[in-house]
Amino acid sequence: MDVPRTVTTALEDRPVDGAICLEAGAGVGNTTAGLLANGAACVYAVTDDRTHAETTLERVLANHNLADRNRDGEQIERHLAVLEADLRRVPLPNDTVEVITAHGLFNVVPPADLDAIIGELTRVAASGCHLVVDDYEPLPETAAVRDLFALENAAAQLVDAKPMLTFYPSATLAWLFAGHGWTVDRSRTLLDPVPWTESHLEAHADVVRSKIDALPADSELGGALLERAEALVAAIGSESAGEMYSIAFRRPE
C-alpha cells in the first residue's frame, strides 16, 4: 500500500530497521505500513478505536500484495500486533520500545490526557529510544476550516465534555516531553500549507454528525451545529492552511 510522504519524510532519518516499534494512535495504519516498509523488527500498533484497529490490520495485511508480504521468508503478520487499548494504559512492559511514532495523534488528545499519555510512552521507551511526534501547529486566524473544527469541538464538548481536536504548538509538546526527560533530536516541516481537502472536511463533518446523534433527538443546539457544519463544508470546499510539523526526540541512554 502507499505510504504517505508525510510518513516517509518523518521516518527517513530514524533508525527503524530492525527496531521494536510502537505506533501510538494507529489511525488507518499509514505509519505502521511505513515502519514495516523501513524494516521494523515488529510494530505494536495501538489504538482505542476498534474500527481503526480493524482498518489497520486490513490495510496492512489483506491489501498488501503477496510479494510485499514476504520478508526474509516470513509473513509480514509476524512483525505486526494491532492492540486495541487506551494510550493512558499501554499494554506493554517497561523499557521495551526502540522507536515510537505519534503521527497525527496529539491533535485528538484532550489537554487533560496529555500528561498520562506522555508518561506511558516514556515508561515503555527503552533507553536511547527514538520518538517521532508529527502534528499540526495551531491554524492561522484567517483559516476558514477553524470554524468547522470549532463546531466539531462544540459538539464533542456537549456530548463527551472534552474537545475533539486540539492543535498543540510544536514548542508546547517539546516542553512537555522535555519534562519527561526527552531531548529534541531534530524538527522539520512536513506540510506547509496543509491541504484540507473535500474528503477531510467531509470526515470532520461526519464527526459532528456522529456526536450530534448521541444528543437527545429534540436538541435544538445539535441540529443548529450540524446545519452550520454542513453549510461550512459546502462553502469551504477545500482549503490549504497551517503547518504540519515533525519533532524527533531521544530518550537519553
Place this chain on the structure above:
Amino acid sequence: METRDLGSTGHESTVVTFGAIALNWLEQEGANQLVELVLDRGVNHFDVAPTYGDAELKLGPKLRQHREEIYLGCKTQERDYDGARRKLERSLDRLGVDHIDLYQVHGLEYEDELEAITGEDGALAAFRDAKAEGLIGDIGLTSHGNPQLILDAMDRIDDLATLMFPLNPVVAAKGDDGHDYEAVLERAEEAGIGTLGIKAFAKGSWPPTEELPEADRPYANWYEPVETPEAIRERFDFAASQGLSTVVSPGDPKLVAMVLDAATRYDGMSEHEQRSLIEEARHDDSPVPEQLHH
C-alpha cells in the same frame, strides 16, 4: 527565464517548453501572436507533432522568421523505417524548415512497439540516417505509458538524448510501479538524458462523455486542467522543482500566458510545499474513508 541543460544535447532549454499544439485552436493571426508572446517571454524550446491538427502549418511562418531562436522538437507515431521517414519529410515540409533539432518517437505505449522501433527496419534506423544527413539533431522518445517500458527503452536505445513523460502531484501521490515516473527521472539524470515533463497541469480526467460531451468541454486539453493562476503556478513550480530539464506548456492556448508567467517567476519550491500538493492529490483520490489526518 531560467534555462537548464537538456541532458547532454548541448542545448540549454528554458524551464518551460512551448507545446505548439496550442496553435491548432487559433486562426493564423492569433497563432502568430501566441508565438511572438512565447518568444517575448524568452522561451527557446518548442514542441510540435504532425498529429496536432494544423499546428505544424500554423507554427511555420513565425518559426521560419525566428528559426535561430528556437530549438525545435517534433515527433512521429510511425514505428517502421519508411513510415518514420515519410512523416519526417512531411513535417519538414509543413513546417517549412530544413532541420528539426529534436526528433522523437511519439507516444510509446507497448512492448512490441519498442521491438518495432529498435528493429532493423524500425523508426530509429530512419532517425539515425536522417541525423547523418543533417535533417535532425537529437533523438528522443515520448510516452504516457508504463514507466517500466520507458526504463527498458533507455536500456535499449544508446543514442537517446531526451525523454518526455508525465509528472505532476497526482502521479507522484501514487506509490505503485505503474506511476513511478520519478524512477525514470532519476535514471535519466544519471544517464545524462534530457527530460521534458508533460501533464504538469492535469487535474484529472474529463467527466464521461455522457455527462459532458466532448464538444462542451471548456478546454482543448486531453485532460481537465487546473485553471487559476495560483493553481497553474503551484503545478508549474512542482514540476520544475522535480529536476526535469523543462516543463511542456498545456495544449489549450487560454492557459499558455498563465504558464509563461509562472515560468518567468519560478524560483524553486520548498519540499514541504511539494509534499502539500502530493498530499492534496492523495486525499482527493483516496480509497480509504474517514481520514481526519495527513
